[in-house]
Amino acid sequence: MTLLRGLTLSATLGTIFAAFMGSYVRGKGAGLACPDWPLCYGQLVPAFDEYIFLEWFHRTVVFALSLFVAGAAVVTWRRRNPLRYLALVTLGLLFVQAVMGGLTVLLKTHVLIVAIHQAFAFVFFACQTALTILAFQQAPAPRRVTVAGQPPPTSASISGTSA
Secondary structure (H helix, E strand, C coil): CCHHHHHHHHHHHHHHHHHHHHHHHHHCCCCCCCCCCCCECCECCCCCCHHHHHHHHHHHHHHHHHHHHHHHHHHHHHCCCCCHHHHHHHHHHHHHHHHHHHHHHHCCCCHHHHHHHHHHHHHHHHHHHHHHHHHHHCCCCCCCCCCCCCCCCCHHHHHCCCC
16 A cells, blocks of 8 residues: 555544544533643643543544644645645645634534534545545556665666667
């Protein structure tokens, strides 16, 4: 599996898990267990009870999947992959989604903010899934095999022409 495929697949699976966790947190009534954002009671790792742990764990899952999304954007951009613009849009949507999640907490789950947060979740998931599917459809880049101590072959050396 290529690096890009691994990153996009991990981000897609992480998104599914984050959505599950977000729904679970909301269903358990733990959405405001951490009254501030992005920290929880002003700390990265607060003292836990069941509700605080659920909300904190949801945030931690989102942070982890953010690393995969950002990694995919960096890889596509550095390699000038045709998927780089979709990867950047996906990363931007994730940023907006994170801000909406923060506003959900700061505005005490205002119904409009919750609805927008959910809507962006669907759009982000669609873009992330499309990025993953397209990454798996791309042919992997050819590997450059070299002999120890030898420079990699050039097109001129392969075709037998000299410069």
